Amino acid sequence: MRVPLLVAGAGLTPRTEPALALNIDLAPTLLELAGRPASTPMHGRSLALLIRNAQTAWREVFIYECLEGYGGTRPMLGAMTVDWSLIQTWATRTDVATAAAPFSELYHRGSDRAEARNVATLPANAAIRARLEREIARHIEKIRPVAVVGR
Numbered sequence: 001m002r003v004p005l006l007v008a009g010a011g012l013t014p015r016t017e018p019a020l021a022l023n024i025d026l027a028p029t030l031l032e033l034a035g036r037p038a039s040t041p042m043h044g045r046s047l048a049l050l051i052r053n054a055q056t057a058w059r060e061v062f063i064y065e066c067l068e069g070y071g072g073t074r075p076m077l078g079a080m081t082v083d084w085s086l087i088q089t090w091a092t093r094t095d096v097a098t099a100a101a102p103f104s105e106l107y108h109r110g111s112d113r114a115e116a117r118n119v120a121t122l123p124a125n126a127a128i129r130a131r132l133e134r135e136i137a138r139h140i141e142k143i144r145p146v147a148v149v150g151r
Contacts, residue, residue, distance in 0.1 A: 007051050018082055019058040021047055061132065063139040067093050077101075077139060079132040083110050086120070086132035097144045101136075104129070 005021065024044030031038050032046040049056045064078045075096050078087040088101035106120035106129050119125050 005047075012051065017050060019050055020060070020062055020080070020082060021050070022062060061135045063135060065139070065143070067096060077136050079135045079139075080109075081128075081132070083108060084128050084132065085109055085115060086129060086136070088133070088136055097140060104133075106132075 005026075022044060024042070025047050026044070028038055028042045028044050028046040029048055029051075032048045045059070050058055061079055061081050064080070065076070066073065067075045067077075069075055074089045074091060075093045076087055076089045077096065078085060080086075085105075085107045087105040087107075089103040089105075090096045090099065090101055104120045105115070105118045106125055107115040107117065108119060109115075112119075120129060
């Protein structure tokens with residue numbers, strides 16, 4: 001999903017920025033632009049550098065999690081890039097930290113915005129699937145205690 005964020009100001013050149021910006025980036029951005037420090041560590045990153053300079057190095061992948069399930073879904077983790085979305089689903093929350101995902105979905109976001117065609121098993125997509133699986137595995141290592149016992 002893409003939600004527009006419009007920013008105007010002196011010295012800013014009008015453009016569309018394709019980088020992955022998240023809602024968790026808004027608070028650190030607004031604080032920085034207002035010249036205020038963050039009161040506590042924040043998950044997001046300030047978009048101020050990205051706003052001022054299109055050449056700024058930025059995140060290539062972000063991980064989203066739904067470990068409690070939602071509306072009857074199973075626990076899942078997803079890894080997204082500008083072009084791809086990988087969703088891995090487990091039977092139980094405990095399985096997230098202890099077992100390989102039994103179900104994976106891979107979608108090309110550019111040609112399949114509705115995520116209707118799962119291309120996870122196509123050999124041509126093996127490299128991107130492996131890359132995103134590694135990103136999810138790294139995230140699991142960070143959250144392992146939370147994944148098993150809950151928040």
